[in-house]
Amino acid sequence: VFALRLAEELKAAGANVWIDKLDIEPGQRWDIAVRDALTNCPSTLVILSQSSVDSENVLNELDFALAKRKRIIPVLFTECEVPLQLRRVQYIDFRKDHARGLIELLKALGTERPLASSGTRSNTVGDAPDALGSRSQHEKEYSRSIRTVEDYGPLLLLETGSKIYSSYSPFDQHYPFKWMRIATTPGFETQTRGPSESREKRPRAVSLHVYVLRDPIRPFEIQIGENRAIRYHKWGRGRLLRLPSLSELKAVYPLLVHPENQWLQILLAELTNDPEALEYMAWAAKRGDQVEAEIWQAIARNPSSPTSLQAEECPFCNPEFAEGRRIRQPFSQEAILIANDFPCAPFFDYLIFPREPIHTWEAAEESHIFKMNWLAHRYLQSEFDPKSKTVEGAAGIRLSSSSSARHLVISRRTRSSAEASVSHIYKKLWGMGRDAVNLADHLREICVRCESRGLDYLGSYLKALSRSKMIIWQDDNVALFVPFGQIAIHELQIMVTRPTKTFLDLTEEEVRSISRAEYIATRLYRCLNIHSFNETMLSLPFEETRAKDFRLIFSFVPREVDLGLSELDPLYVVDKQPWETVVEIDRVWPSRKLEDLQASSQA
Numbered sequence: 001v002f003a004l005r006l007a008e009e010l011k012a013a014g015a016n017v018w019i020d021k022l023d024i025e026p027g028q029r030w031d032i033a034v035r036d037a038l039t040n041c042p043s044t045l046v047i048l049s050q051s052s053v054d055s056e057n058v059l060n061e062l063d064f065a066l067a068k069r070k071r072i073i074p075v076l077f078t079e080c081e082v083p084l085q086l087r088r089v090q091y092i093d094f095r096k097d098h099a100r101g102l103i104e105l106l107k108a109l110g111t112e113r114p115l116a117s118s119g120t121r122s123n124t125v126g127d128a129p130d131a132l133g134s135r136s137q138h139e140k141e142y143s144r145s146i147r148t149v150e151d152y153g154p155l156l157l158l159e160t161g162s163k164i165y166s167s168y169s170p171f172d173q174h175y176p177f178k179w180m181r182i183a184t185t186p187g188f189e190t191q192t193r194g195p196s197e198s199r200e201k202r203p204r205a206v207s208l209h210v211y212v213l214r215d216p217i218r219p220f221e222i223q224i225g226e227n228r229a230i231r232y233h234k235w236g237r238g239r240l241l242r243l244p245s246l247s248e249l250k251a252v253y254p255l256l257v258h259p260e261n262q263w264l265q266i267l268l269a270e271l272t273n274d275p276e277a278l279e280y281m282a283w284a285a286k287r288g289d290q291v292e293a294e295i296w297q298a299i300a301r302n303p304s305s306p307t308s309l310q311a312e313e314c315p316f317c318n319p320e321f322a323e324g325r326r327i328r329q330p331f332s333q334e335a336i337l338i339a340n341d342f343p344c345a346p347f348f349d350y351l352i353f354p355r356e357p358i359h360t361w362e363a364a365e366e367s368h369i370f371k372m373n374w375l376a377h378r379y380l381q382s383e384f385d386p387k388s389k390t391v392e393g394a395a396g397i398r399l400s401s402s403s404s405a406r407h408l409v410i411s412r413r414t415r416s417s418a419e420a421s422v423s424h425i426y427k428k429l430w431g432m433g434r435d436a437v438n439l440a441d442h443l444r445e446i447c448v449r450c451e452s453r454g455l456d457y458l459g460s461y462l463k464a465l466s467r468s469k470m471i472i473w474q475d476d477n478v479a480l481f482v483p484f485g486q487i488a489i490h491e492l493q494i495m496v497t498r499p500t501k502t503f504l505d506l507t508e509e510e511v512r513s514i515s516r517a518e519y520i521a522t523r524l525y526r527c528l529n530i531h532s533f534n535e536t537m538l539s540l541p542f543e544e545t546r547a548k549d550f551r552l553i554f555s556f557v558p559r560e561v562d563l564g565l566s567e568l569d570p571l572y573v574v575d576k577q578p579w580e581t582v583v584e585i586d587r588v589w590p591s592r593k594l595e596d597l598q599a600s601s602q603a
C-alpha cells in the first residue's frame with residue numbers, strides 16, 4: 001500500500017515511475033517485465049520494511065540492479081534490518097515525516113533529470129548545490145569541520161607568518177576546513193511576461209553565490225557554483241554535440257567517401273567513440289584498391305578502437321620501434337623502458353609500458369601498474385644516487401600517466417590532440433629542471449612554515465580528511481581520498497602515509513600500495529563512466545632538506561571538464577562539492593572490497 005501511494009505521489013509530481021503492481025500488463029510475464037524495467041530505468045527505489053528485506057524476490061531484484069550498476073535509492077518505510085548491500089548508501093527516511101521524505105526523494109530523483117524549471121530555481125542558482133538531499137550523512141560529517149567565512153582573511157594561514165593561502169589549517173582544531181561564501185555578480189534568467197498573444201521575454205536578475213576555496217596542496221583557487229560551471233544538458237537549453245550511432249553512420253557514410261568530404265571522415269575517425277562504428281569505418285577505409293592511409297591511421301589511433309586495430313598502428317606494439325629505442329636494464333622483462341623521442345624534460349625523459357598490448361587504463365590490471373612503477377623505481381635507484389645531487393643534472397623526478405582518451409584541438413592552422421599519439425598505456429618519467437616551476441612548490445612552502453611552528457601539515461590534513469570521511473580506501477602505506485580542493489569533480493589523490501620526499505624514498509611495499517591505489521582509482525573511474533584523466537606526482541627536489549614532513553601525493557584529475565580557465569588564471573570552477581564525489585563512490589562501491597570493485601567495473 002505504501003509503495004502504491006508513493007508511486008502515485010511521485011507520478012503526480014511529474015516523476016517517471018514504473019511500479020510492478022501498476023505497470024505490468026495482464027498476460028505479460030512478471031519476472032521478464034521486472035527485469036526489463038530494472039534494465040531500462042536509471043534508478044531503482046528499494047522500499048525497506050521488515051517484509052521487503054525478508055523477501056527473496058526483493059533481494060534478487062536488488063542484486064540484479066546492483067549488478068547492472070543502477071543507482072539505488074533506499075526508502076526507509078518501517079524499522080528493519082537494512083540489507084548488507086545498502087549499508088553505505090544514503091537512504092531517504094519516511095518513518096516519521098512522510099511529506100519531508102517525499103520532498104527529499106523528489107530532489108534525489110530530480111538530480112538526474114535534465115530539466116528543472118527555471119522558476120523554481122530563481123534564488124538558489126549558484127548556491128551550493130544539493131545532490132542526494134542536503135541532509136545526507138556525508139554532508140553532515142563533512143560540514144562539521146568546515147567554517148564558512150565572508151572574506152579572504154581567514155583563508156590566509158596567518159599563523160605561518162607568510163602570505164600563504166589554504167582552505168585547510170592545522171592550527172584550527174574545530175574547523176580545519178574553510179571556504180568563503182561570496183555574493184557574486186547576479187545572473188539573469190529569461191522570464192516570459194504578458195498576455196499569451198504578446199508574450200515578452202525579458203531577463204530578470206537573480207542573485208548568485210559561489211563558494212571559494214584555496215586548494216590545500218596547490219596554489220589554486222577553486223570556485224564551487226553550479227551557475228559558473230554551467231553545462232548545457234543541465235539546463236536543457238541546447239543539445240550536446242552527439243556523435244552518430246553505427247546505423248546513422250552507415251546511412252551517411254557513402255556520401256562521406258567522396259574526396260571532397262574527406263575532412264568529415266577524418267573528423268569522425270578522430271572523434272567517434274563507438275568501437276563498432278570505428279570498425280565499420282576502418283573496413284570502409286580499407287575497401288577499394290588502396291587504403292585511405294590517413295583515415296585508417298586516425299581510426300587505429302583512436303583509443304576507442306578495438307584493440308586489434310589499435311595494435312596495428314601502435315608504436316609500442318611495433319617490435320621495430322620498441323626494440324630500437326629500448327633501454328637495456330636488468331630489472332624487468334615484463335615492463336619496457338624506452339627513451340622518449342619527443343622529450344619535454346631537460347635532463348631525461350623515459351616512457352615505461354607493459355609488454356602486453358594494453359590500450360586503455362581500464363583494461364590494466366594491478367600487476368601491470370606495479371610492474372611499471374617498480375621498473376621506474378629500480379631503474380632510477382640504480383642510475384642515480386640521490387645523495388650525489390648531480391643526477392645527470394636533474395633536480396628531482398617527475399612521474400605521470402594519462403589516459404589515452406584524447407582532447408582534440410582543431411583550428412584553421414593546427415590540429416593537435418594532447419597525448420594522443422600513443423594509446424598503449426604508459427608512464428612517463430622525467431627529470432626536473434633546477435629551479436623550474438614545480439607543482440609542489442606551494443605545498444613545500446606550507447610544510448616548511450608549519451614545521452617551524454611544530455606542526456605536521458600533511459599529517460594533520462590526512463587526519464582531518466579521515467574524520468570528514470573523505471578517505472575512500474587505505475592500507476598501512478597509503479590513503480586514497482577525495483581532496484578538499486577538488487580542481488575537477490571526481491579528482492582523487494593518493495598520499496603516502498609516511499613522510500617521503502621523492503619517488504626514490506619509497507620502499508617496495510609502498511610502491512605496491514601506490515600501485516593498488518592507482519588501480520582502484522582507474523577502476524572507480526570506469527564505474528563512474530570517466531574515461532579520461534591525468535595523473536601527476538607531487539614531489540620535492542632531491543636537494544630539499546627542509547619540509548621534513550612532506551609526503552608524496554599522486555593526483556588524478558579527470559579531463560572531462562573544461563579546464564580552459566586554468567590557462568588564464570590558476571582558477572578552477574566546479575559545480576559540486578567534494579563530498580558529493582564520495583557519495584557517488586559509495587554508490588558504485590559500497591563494500592570497499594577489491595573483488596566487488598573488480599566485478600562492478602567489469603559489468
Ligand SMILES: [Zn+2]
Pocket residue numbers: 310311314315316317357358359423424
Ligand atoms: Zn600497443
